Amino acid sequence: MLTRRVPAYRNALPFILLLTAACAKVPEVPKAETWSWEVDRSSLPDADLYAMHVATITGARSFFVKGGGKGKMTGPVSSYLIDHPTEGLVLIDTAFGRATAESRKSYPGALQASMVGLEMGRPVVEQLPEGGFDPADVAHMVVTHLHMDHAGGIADFPGAALWVDEREWKAASKSRLPGYKTGPYDNADPRFLDFEGTAPYGPFPGHVDMFGDGSLIVLPSPGHTAGSVMVLVNLPEASWLFTGDTTWVDDHYHGPTPKSWMARTVVEDDADAAWEGTIRTHHWAEAHPELNVVPGHEPATVERLNNWPLPENVGAVGGSLVNEASSAPDVHEVEVHGEGAHPVEEDGRPDAVGDVGQQP
Numbered sequence: 001m002l003t004r005r006v007p008a009y010r011n012a013l014p015f016i017l018l019l020t021a022a023c024a025k026v027p028e029v030p031k032a033e034t035w036s037w038e039v040d041r042s043s044l045p046d047a048d049l050y051a052m053h054v055a056t057i058t059g060a061r062s063f064f065v066k067g068g069g070k071g072k073m074t075g076p077v078s079s080y081l082i083d084h085p086t087e088g089l090v091l092i093d094t095a096f097g098r099a100t101a102e103s104r105k106s107y108p109g110a111l112q113a114s115m116v117g118l119e120m121g122r123p124v125v126e127q128l129p130e131g132g133f134d135p136a137d138v139a140h141m142v143v144t145h146l147h148m149d150h151a152g153g154i155a156d157f158p159g160a161a162l163w164v165d166e167r168e169w170k171a172a173s174k175s176r177l178p179g180y181k182t183g184p185y186d187n188a189d190p191r192f193l194d195f196e197g198t199a200p201y202g203p204f205p206g207h208v209d210m211f212g213d214g215s216l217i218v219l220p221s222p223g224h225t226a227g228s229v230m231v232l233v234n235l236p237e238a239s240w241l242f243t244g245d246t247t248w249v250d251d252h253y254h255g256p257t258p259k260s261w262m263a264r265t266v267v268e269d270d271a272d273a274a275w276e277g278t279i280r281t282h283h284w285a286e287a288h289p290e291l292n293v294v295p296g297h298e299p300a301t302v303e304r305l306n307n308w309p310l311p312e313n314v315g316a317v318g319g320s321l322v323n324e325a326s327s328a329p330d331v332h333e334v335e336v337h338g339e340g341a342h343p344v345e346e347d348g349r350p351d352a353v354g355d356v357g358q359q360p
Contacts, residue, residue: 044215045215053307054079054127059117065252100152112178144229144296148179162185162188163193164192165227201232222274223272241281241293243293254285258278
């Protein structure tokens, strides 16, 4: 009987990976470059900003953050709506969409849903009418990147223009990774963001002023994926920087502290470039503490930027979010009430995030 001899290095591979991770150096924090940031808030349009928390994902703390310790961390999967006075309704990311709400086995797939500990609530297309908005009125979608948890709802808004970095669209169209493809969005109308030759903005090397009024600024931040971007919303009351997955949680830009070695190695397209975006965010937040930074999956975001009022037990994530070693709650049992809701205005729409003020 012939037997196949397994090379010794294959048996040792898990130990090699662990040793490499243990010895991996934390990226250095370069000094801040010379830059400035000023916003003339008196000239900004009177737009409103709303938050919709669609789902939760759960993973090991030690995966999210290098040195994150034991236990698990549960974070939101969110979309943000701008009601612009002249440009209409604008979505920043779409989160998981109706396809996932109807069948996680179909999209993103049972394995992928299990790996990220996905607990699905109501998709954006179903939440909008609850807030007094018609999904057909969504005019623009600006996605930070095309991973399924940020872009899965694109297909729910076929009449809206999809704004994305061209590098991102090309990378996803060639990708073999589940949940990072353009195929599910064949009905989309992609418009490509072009940062070539644009002027620096804050600590970033370029920018696109979406509407020419300073209210919505898109910033190039490749690294997590080939064409990741950040989105800055400037309102008369304050500014919010939506980092996408360049930073997942506050710890990343506060420290700054990198993602785990495994995350940087397996998840990031270019870990060095992603770290550069994290550092830019760190320096910006340090120099301007009034800037509200919103990482991609920070648990505290649910308290800082609450859902608008919804009937109890409709499946939206509201109130406080579990950030313990225990498992995530069933989002279908989470109620939105009390301090976790904004007051409803006379027109039947909820008060906007922009009327609440800065995050703590």
